[in-house]
Each structure stands twice: as structure tokens, then as C-alpha cells.
Amino acid sequence: MPDEALTAVIDLDLPGPTISRHIYGHFAEHLGRCIYGGFWVGEDSSVPNVRGIRTDVVEALRALRIPNLRWPGGCFADDYHWKDGIGPRDERPRMVNSHWGDVVEDNAFGTHEFMDLCELLGAEAYVNGNVGSGTVREMSEWVEYLTRGDDSPMAALRRANGRDEPWKVPFFGIGNEPWGCGGNMAAEHYAHLARQYGTYVRNHGGNEVTRIAAGANSDDYGWTEALMKAVSWLGCARDPRGFFQAISLHYYTINGSWDDKGDATRFDTDDWYVTMLRARRMEEIVRGHAAVMDAYDAEKRIGLVVDEWGTWWNVEEGTNPGFLYQQNTLRDALVASVHLDTFHRFADRVVMANIAQTVNVLQAMILTDPDTGALVLTPSYHVFEMNTAHHDASALTVNLRGDVPTREVEGTALPLLSASASTTGDTALVSLSNLDTDEPLTLVLDLRGRDVAGTSARLLTASTLQTHNTPEQPEAVAPVKFEGVRPHARGLEVELPPHSYVTVSLTLG
Missing domain, CATH: 2.60.40.1180 (Golgi alpha-mannosidase II)
Structure with a gap:
């Protein structure tokens, strides 16, 4: 036979859970040329722009039907104090971006510029707050500044800075990677902070916030369990307590070790297959975290947000090693397709994902040439574009x-x-x-x-x-x-x- x-x-004829369009989300950190030279060129630039935001980048991302954008980090988020990024640009204080290149940041791109970008993109805002070096009050006031519509102190400050109506901010991150650059915390310590900070990320007016607790690195299932214990009960069908509504997960695909991750364009067949094996490991990792979450939340009320994923190679020769600029080949495109298939299969638990990053950093959708200003769509961009019919479809x-x-x-x-x-x-x-x-x-x-x-x-x-x-x-x-x-x-x-x-x-x- x-x-x-x-x-x-x-x-x-047997549709399953909805594949949230937010699985196709993106990530823009103050890192290298993602913001400055990527999204933001300034109003005086010869590059066509709208209020300083690069026009061709916006047009390319609108073609992807970009659903959400995460900002300002990443590791940068836990060094970022949002009041430094409001008011007249020439009066904003400077800061040192110690994580990414040790460069001086002038805060020209801040809250108003980011929310303007989201409106131009037609994307929803995913704002990441500062737990590592910030305060509960600082985070609470940022949410008030963004979303409150009456004459509260922060709403008045927003109006003084030129924005009358509040914005909608449906997603708010409670810190980033607290197990590492966000504070080097133990899981239980951060879980208590997530409850505390989440309490003060309030819903103002008609703005309903999905609070996203900073979750695990790769297969650290104990971290996820600590967070689930903080809001739910083992094996119980009672509603989870509302300190946060989702937990994040970070996993990057590399070909070698963290000290030598492999080259973006100089690789052989063996390197290709090792990369694909490590990309497919995302399925095992998501399944493991989903299993832990299921034990505490069988009805899947808490979402899993894979808000950093993608390839991470050695930087291109001649570029600042802290800027994480890498090329993007057909191999990266297939890594993206494998990941997206995994997210589709776990659509009942994975409610959002954000590829790292959108422009000029890691597995970017878009590369911009610093000398000529040329814009290049990467192979990974095309996978996202070919998949737009999966947005909000039934798996x-x-x-x-x-x-x-x-x-x-x-x-x-x-x-x-x-x-x-x-x-x-x-x-x-x-x-x-x-x-x-x-x-x-x-x-x-x-x-x-x-x-x-x-x-x-x-x-x-x-x-x-x-x-x-x-x-x-x-x-x-x-x-x-x-x-x-x-x-x-x-x-x-x-x-x-x-x-x-x-x-x-x-x-x-």
C-alpha cells in the first residue's frame, strides 16, 4: 500500500478562538535609530514628515494594519520619567540612555509625540510604565495625564501642553523585565509590586486599561506562577483579582550564545536549521506558561502577552554595538512565520504579541538608511503583510x-x-x-x-x-x-x- x-x-465549518489582531503588534524603544532617525526626524527635516514623524514609515506600517505599538521600552522604560518628555521641546531635560549605547537622550520624542504617532498609524497605544526607578505616584499620574477628561491636576497639565481631549490608552505595562534590567528582582517581590502599582493604574472616564504585569524570561515558569498566585487561586473558578489582566513573556531566537549570537547574513545551512529549531521552541515555551496559567485560571481570564520576540543577531559591522542594528534575511521571515503560527494555535491564551522592534532595531519591519534616507521593507515585513487576513479571524x-x-x-x-x-x-x-x-x-x-x-x-x-x-x-x-x-x-x-x-x-x- x-x-x-x-x-x-x-x-x-468549525471555527475556534479568535486570533486577536493584537498578536501582530509592534515595539518601539528608545534604542539606536528606532525612534530618532526611524519614526522621528523632526519638523525641520528634509525627509517628508508630519509634525516630525516620518511619513513613509507611517504609510508602510498602515499597510500592515498595525494594531498596537509598545513604547518607550524595553529596558529604557524603567529609566524613563515621563514628565521629562512633555512641554516645549527646547526646555525638556536631558538624560543618559545607559542601557543602549550610553548616549544622551534629549526627550524630543515624548508622550505627545508618541500618542500623535499612534493616531497617525491608526494603532492603539501600549504604554510601558517605570517600576524599576519610578514611583507609584509617577505611574498613576501618567495614566491620569493620558486618559482623564475633566479638570484634574494632570488633565490640566496636559491641556497646558496643547492637548485638550484625553487619549485612549487600552494597554499599560507595569514595568519591564524586573528579573533583569528592570530591577533584578525576585519573582515574589515583583509580584507584590505588580499588585501595588496595578492598583494605581486606574480607569479614568471611559478608558478601560488592560494592565500587563512584567512576565518571565523564556521558560521561567516559576515567575509566571508567582504572578498567577498574586491574582488567582489554584484550581478555583472564582474571578481573578483585578490587579492586572495579562502577563508578559519575552523570548528571543539566537543562533549561538548570548556572547556570540551569530551573524545576520553570513550563515550556512546548519545555522539555518539551528535557528529554526530555536524559533520552534516558542511553542514549547508558550505551552508551558499556558499550562501554569490554566492551573490558576482555567477560564482564561488572564491573557498572555508575548511583548518581545524575534531574532537577535550580532550587530552589523561598523555600527554602534548598543544600537542593535541588524540586517533581515529570508531566514528572519521564516522565523516570523513560525512564531505567528504558534500564536494562532494558542489564540485562546495569547492575546497580544509585539515583535522586537519596528524600525532599525533587531528583527525590524523597516530599515532606514542614515545617509540617503531610503526606506527598505524587510522580509519580515512581508510576512506580516501576507497575514493581515488573520487579524481578528477565527482560528x-x-x-x-x-x-x-x-x-x-x-x-x-x-x-x-x-x-x-x-x-x-x-x-x-x-x-x-x-x-x-x-x-x-x-x-x-x-x-x-x-x-x-x-x-x-x-x-x-x-x-x-x-x-x-x-x-x-x-x-x-x-x-x-x-x-x-x-x-x-x-x-x-x-x-x-x-x-x-x-x-x-x-x-x-
């Missing part, structure tokens, strides 16, 4: 039958196929990644429960694994129409090229 063809069974389970090809990497079998799917109304989107560097992969999509009236597909790949976009070759890695989808007795047959990402759009009857 011949081997069964590799098949993905998808019941189109569909993808059941794989047959033998998924694997490769042994560091003593572990690495699956070479990653897949996820979702549906909205009379449409569906199937996302497929072939992680094999050399071999194509044939997959049958066994589509059940609804008729398929039409299909289209797009492909993201390149001639080499190391291919990346530059000002001279801005579309070396860019999506194209894909012709490798054919009718099959059970639905469709897809021929995935080596090292490729494919999205198949379905029109349903």
Missing part, C-alpha cells in the same frame, strides 16, 4: 496526517513544515512554511465542511537563504503570485518550494 500523502485536514485547527518531514538538529527532530489557518465570514487563509533549505514539499489541503469557490496564493522566497533587501535591491525578497496550488480530490494540492512561505486565500461558498 503506498504511503499516505502528507495532508492537512482543515474543518472550515482553524490544522490536523496533519502522514509523515511530516523532519531533520535532526542538536539531537532533536525539527519538523520542516509549519502551518496555521483561520476563517472570517466567507473567506479563509492558510499559512504554510517549508523550512527545508533544499527540497520542495507537497501538501494536500483536505478542506471540509464548506465549499471552496475560489483560491489565490502568494509566495515569499529567494534564491538564497541569505538574501535580504537593500536600498539598491529593495525587492530582492518580496511576495509574488504563486501558481503552485492545484485542485485535488480532497481540496487542494500545494507544492511548497524549498525555504518558502506561502499563503493560500480561499473564497468559501
